[in-house]
Amino acid sequence: MSRIGVFVCHCGENISRTVDVEKVAAEATKLPGVAFSCDYKYMCSDPGQSLLKKAVSEHNLDGVVVAACSPRMHEKTFRSAAKSAGLNPFLCEMANIREHCSWVHEDREEATAKAADIVAMMVARVKKDKKLVPITVPVTKRALVIGGGIAGIQAALDIADAGHQVVLVEREPSIGGHMAQLSETFPTLDCSQCIMTPKMVDAANHPNITLHTYSEIESVDGYIGNFQATIRKKARSVIEEKCTGCGVCSAKCPQKKIPNAFDKNLGVRPAIYVPFPQAVPNTPVIDREHCTKFINGKCGVCQKVCGPGAIDYEQTDELIVEPVGAIVVATGFELYSIGEKPKGSPIKGYGEFGHGTIPDVIDGLTFERLASASGPTGGKILRPSDGKEPKQVVFVQCVGSRAREKGISYCSKICCMYTAKHTMLYKHKVHDGQAYVFFMDARTPGKSYDEFWRRAVEEEEAVYIRGMVSRLYQKGEKVVVMGSDIAVGLQVEIEADLVVLATAVQPRSGADTLAQKLGISYDSYHFYSEAHAKLKPVECATAGIYLAGACQGPKDIPDTVSQASAAAAKVMTLFAKSELEREPIVAKVNENNCVACLYCKKVCPYGAVEEKEIRDRQGNLIRVVAYVNPGVCGGCGTCQASCPSKSVELDGYTDEQVMAMIESL
Amino acid sequence: MHQTKTHAFEPKIVAFVCTWCTYAGADLAGTSRLQYPANTRVVKFPCTGRIDPVFILRAFQKGADGVLVSGCHPGDCHYMAGNFHARRRFAAFRALLDFIGVDLQRLQFSWVSAAEGGKWVEVATELTERVRQMGPMREFKELESEEQWSGVIDTPELKEAYNAI
């Protein structure tokens, strides 16, 4: 037996002007189960709410319908009034007779009849409502940050400064990412290393940050507030605690000619090495692929010269489990390599641009290393083939980007600016040199960005040619660039000493594997997807996981840093409470009916559905059923509509509740 | 439901909408005081992904003359992909309805965002007008009045198929 109370609001005259509220209240009393009904001028006012509370206790009501405005306006108000009257708040429903009725219909008779219908629907529904209790999940106030580029470092520092523990995982031997490779940065032309290295040191020394370099995520389990991350610390062959970073080992290592990836293979490094002089931590790793000791057992020099005895050839990978409450993903980007087509990539290569075969055709990051004071040439722009100073340099923008026919249709966003920067850096160092730029558009929408680009054109006299390059080939010492100038409608040929290709920004290799481990989604290019393009740009659809930096899409440093701080703020918001409370609108599986077809698992956008094994007391497996993790469920109900055996139901929107509304028609 | 004087037949329209886009769009029509026929009754869901085709059948059976299903635009789903699942489900379901002889003009799918109060009015008005012209939906109501599912629906294709068995 239900005892429902109906409270019809006049909303001043907003409702009563077109709806005969007294009639609606009177009609309601005729509905089965309605024990009380009334109308009142302002239900949401204090006296209105007291009226509701009084009626609940006086008439012993077990459900209420407030016929007033949209639930989007006042559902919270009336649910908490119901709660303070001792009713479960989810036994209070709103009938929207203002936005959906009085305001949109002029005819009093029609509007009154419709209002009565809406009330009847909600009365039918409230009778089927169940008491629901908000779900609370405990929150582990430690964060995991994956990727130690500027994005990861910024997010880690912000969270750590707020007083929370952070675990920072970087797969390379040092943090720093691409920003550590850059020479000067647009739009201010300040030295990248000078602003980056102090931050790297801060991150390493912060009492709240645990740094795991040369490490990767093995697996991640759990859900918001309660993740378990397993981290694989790869064997460095050097004991971090003992190493003093003196560098004797590297100096004495007989293997000296291994291409240095940090310097884009322009320089060489030994088998025991730190990627660059300012590396953090300043602890070397042994590159086992190139170390003689590992290849044929015949060296061991570093062990002999290491004073503190830090070398350990027997060291193995170590697995560390870290409980965390939130995760920031900041794995950054890679440049699209023009020469070889990446394995398994849907992207077509640029064989005709000779990258990888013509030594003097390089990419933007290689140019950064050439221009960098701490780079392999000490900051002198010298071409790779013969070390001569190039007098004619051709820069080509949009290589791979905005080229649908090659497989990438997006704009890489940073190349217009860094190419402008490159022409400036070049001119500052080679005063009699000439820079040419093949470009499609100049896209410079950022603070001081257009001014910066103009400076390249007007003051540094870079010649911008609007048009694409069709072919590059070696001719003696020169690289011939064949392209078109669409402004004048002519073919152009430039004999260059050096060609710099602004190749497309792509996500880091392995971005998809990491996404699968984290249960987050990515787009067709493998950039990670945000929960909502406009309103949730740093959240993942998976609760408790946030994005920062170029792993989400091409970004420059200012954008990366802003997003990283935004992600940190989201983590801090989550950590502000020790328990997470959320609406109990979640799906539940009826284990007796479930046939484990797991369609629900396939359609669930949150990955909330797991397989659960049902065992008897002896521990024998009886059968498998679906299980919805309430901490993860987003409450969309897609699983329910997809379940062929009707075994999963969304609380708050059960079949019973919906059917009751339809039946009341 | 009551009848007005202006039209011979006033259809019942049931609208199944998601809370984030279309419900909010209908709210906006209200706050903007846009007028439209009073025939629509709204049933709110968290997401169109929750809408089971059975609800549509039941609505028709319970006397609805037209049904509207409306949610967020593709790509704007609050739950990322619920509306895509809904779209696929309804594409299949429409074919089924067509097969059993329901005039598909009675069933309208649309995307109405929270900013599209005007579009809500347009969709609700158009469907009401159309169904007014079509007259009452009888097939399913009769089914219910027979109290039992006879298993026979009056379509030539089905008749042929049954006879062939």
Ligand SMILES: Cc1cc2nc3c(=O)[nH]c(=O)nc-3n(C[C@H](O)[C@H](O)[C@H](O)COP(=O)(O)OP(=O)(O)OC[C@H]3O[C@@H](n4cnc5c(N)ncnc54)[C@H](O)[C@@H]3O)c2cc1C
């Ligand atoms: C040629 C060039 C010039 C540029 N010049 C400028 C400039 O002048 N001004 C400017 O504002 N911007 C510039 N940029 C852009 C700038 O480099 C980026 O905005 C910035 O580096 C993005 O930082 P990030 O931390 O997101 O990514 P990254 O710098 O790529 O860092 C990501 C980090 O994550 C690590 N990682 C990746 N995968 C994993 C994994 N699975 N597990 C653990 N760790 C992982 C990587 O090793 C790396 O350390 C330039 C870019 C290029 C290519």
Ligand code: SF4
């Ligand atoms: S010699 Fe030993 S202490 Fe010095 S850097 Fe190498 S490993 Fe570290």
Ligand code: SF4
């Ligand atoms: S209601 Fe939505 S989020 Fe929750 S389990 Fe079902 S499909 Fe997944």
